């Protein structure tokens with residue numbers, strides 16, 4: 001399972017056509033903190049099904065497990081916070097810099113389960129940790145979109161908008177970058193989504209139209225997958241456009257409703 005990928009793009013798009021019914025399951029596992037050797041019990045993913053691609057988080061182009069609280073690990077002692085797939089994969093030569101960051105973080109909450117701490121508090125620590133890990137703009141675009149999603153889910157509209165504006169800025173930058181390998185059609189989808197979530201529906205609809213006019217291209221993908229991705233994304237775009245034009249089904253209203261990704 002490639003959880004660490006920014007987006008499992010083709011899988012997410014083809015997922016529209018596949019149905020599978022594995023429940024989302026998590027199970028506990030012990031992890032040793034690379035900073036202070038503290039033993040922590042974190043959750044790891046047992047199973048999930050392709051239905052995750054149809055949850056409302058798709059309107060922010062985010063999918064399980066990025067949408068779920070156990071994904072964001074936090075050491076109970078030193079408060080090292082990372083994505084679950086990075087916790088025991090941090091580059092050794094970066095540990096001193098991470099230690100320095102941790103020494104500057106004021107976080108004194110005691111907790112039994114790391115999931116007691118709001119996701120956004122863990123994300124704020126992560127933002128500082130990853131700032132010393134040489135992450136590129138596409139990584140940060142994903143990060144800020146995740147941050148916007150979780151602030152939205154917690155009902156903190158201003159913080160959510162701030163994060164989404166950063167995501168939008170980075171996705172627009174990537175769109176102009178000739179070295180980017182992310183399908184342009186997908187970048188337009190994300191740009192449109194972030195515009196919609198920051199109340200720019202006119203801009204969102206323009207980007208969606210551009211996305212519909214842009215062919216889905218992905219390096220090393222099989223022709224049939226490309227065809228399905230093209231159709232899958234077009235289907236998503238058309239649905240999104242109709243929701244934006246509706247009075248009470250606009251995707252950004254999910255924020256206020258506090259609906260989570262399992263809210264079906």
Ligand SMILES: [Zn+2]
Pocket residue numbers: 033034035036037038075076077078079080
């Ligand atoms: Zn630790």
